[in-house]
Amino acid sequence: MAEVTATLGLTPEQVRLALTSASLAPSVHNSQPWRFRVLPDRIELHPDHDRRLAATDPDGHELRLACGAALFNLRLALQGFGIRPLVTILPGQDAPGALAVVRRGGVLRPDDEMRALLKAVPRRRTNRRPFFESGVDGRHRHALVRAAELERSWLYVVDTREEVARMKGLVRRAHLLQQEDPGVRAELESFTGDRPDATDGIPPASAGFRPETQDEWIFRDFQAAERVAGKDYESNPLVAVVCSHYNGQLADVQAGQAMQRVLLTATTLGLSASFMSQPVEVRPVREELRRALGSMLVPHTLLRIGYSTPVPATPRRPVTELLMEPTNSRS
Numbered sequence: 177m178a179e180v181t182a183t184l185g186l187t188p189e190q191v192r193l194a195l196t197s198a199s200l201a202p203s204v205h206n207s208q209p210w211r212f213r214v215l216p217d218r219i220e221l222h223p224d225h226d227r228r229l230a231a232t233d234p235d236g237h238e239l240r241l242a243c244g245a246a247l248f249n250l251r252l253a254l255q256g257f258g259i260r261p262l263v264t265i266l267p268g269q270d271a272p273g274a275l276a277v278v279r280r281g282g283v284l285r286p287d288d289e290m291r292a293l294l295k296a297v298p299r300r301r302t303n304r305r306p307f308f309e310s311g312v313d314g315r316h317r318h319a320l321v322r323a324a325e326l327e328r329s330w331l332y333v334v335d336t337r338e339e340v341a342r343m344k345g346l347v348r349r350a351h352l353l354q355q356e357d358p359g360v361r362a363e364l365e366s367f368t369g370d371r372p373d374a375t376d377g378i379p380p381a382s383a384g385f386r387p388e389t390q391d392e393w394i395f396r397d398f399q400a401a402e403r404v405a406g407k408d409y410e411s412n413p414l415v416a417v418v419c420s421h422y423n424g425q426l427a428d429v430q431a432g433q434a435m436q437r438v439l440l441t442a443t444t445l446g447l448s449a450s451f452m453s454q455p456v457e458v459r460p461v462r463e464e465l466r467r468a469l470g471s472m473l474v475p476h477t478l479l480r481i482g483y484s485t486p487v488p489a490t491p492r493r494p495v496t497e498l499l500m501e502p503t504n505s506r507s
């Protein structure tokens with residue numbers, strides 16, 4: 177098994193901490209589809225294709241979103257150690273197969289915002305519990321929109337009654353189509369339920385409640401507990417779509433960074449969030465979603481945002497399992 181080594185002026189222990197931060201990123205079903213190669217002058221972020229969910233995420237789009245989120249956490253961690261991260265997305269021949277390469281771009285003193293985002297990394301969780309009815313105020317909405325913009329992406333807030341109704345319809349339609357797909361169902365099953373000592377997947381304590389037919393927004397069924405009487409879902413969560421301005425793998429990685437910045441910003445504001453990514457995963461529904469957003473934006477994932485009670489953390493694989501051999505792929 178590969179060992180964590182020093183790089184970018186960091187000790188092995190600091191590198192381990194930085195990679196631990198990266199691995200706390202969200203991923204579909206907590207599949208953690210990332211790997212890292214640590215070389216003396218850089219850290220490479222690679223997709224772990226063995227961990228792609230072939231039925232749920234056929235073209236690897238969500239794998240790249242998750243890797244983008246891990247990249248954002250890694251950037252923050254390096255900034256926390258006083259390093260300005262110099263990032264190349266899709267480095268090509270410089271690091272074949274990598275989604276991104278991070279080098280040392282000099283010294284940096286993290287500002288208050290960066291420090292707050294870094295502190296939010298271990299506190300951020302996907303929260304599938306019902307939210308309180310209180311709405312998200314304009315100041316907080318603005319902060320979330322700004323977070324996406326700072327990562328060269330866009331957060332489309334679903335606002336009008338008509339838009340909300342249309343989104344609910346798209347989520348429901350995509351969900352029903354996925355329910356008919358044995359591959360999607362099998363992937364969900366393999367990452368949920370009681371899996372003692374698992375270092376990936378969604379444990380029952382994080383699964384929220386079992387969806388019911390009268391629910392307005394249809395969430396995934398993570399083999400969750402039956403609903404406790406009186407624990408109904410909020411009527412009006414803030415729903416927002418993480419979007420990019422263009423298509424392609426680079427946009428996916430960039431949108432993943434934006435998604436993570438939005439989620440961490442939400443955490444710093446005391447907000448909770450969960451995902452409803454079904455309409456992005458089912459191709460014909462994704463096209464409809466794209467048209468619903470005015471055709472100029474590329475939708476990446478839907479977020480439900482509001483205030484809730486705390487939830488436990490999901491497990492992660494140890495950093496040593498995420499390391500690739502430090503072979504220099506160019507030599």
Ligand SMILES: Cc1cc2nc3c(=O)[nH]c(=O)nc-3n(C[C@H](O)[C@H](O)[C@H](O)COP(=O)(O)O)c2cc1C
Binds near residue numbers: 201204205207378490
């Ligand atoms: C691209 C993407 C899509 C996701 N889609 C869903 C979803 O449709 N429903 C859901 O409940 N969670 C979804 N999640 C959340 C993951 O299940 C969650 O990140 C993972 O279980 C790890 O838990 P954590 O976010 O609490 O660290 C998604 C996450 C990502 C990154």
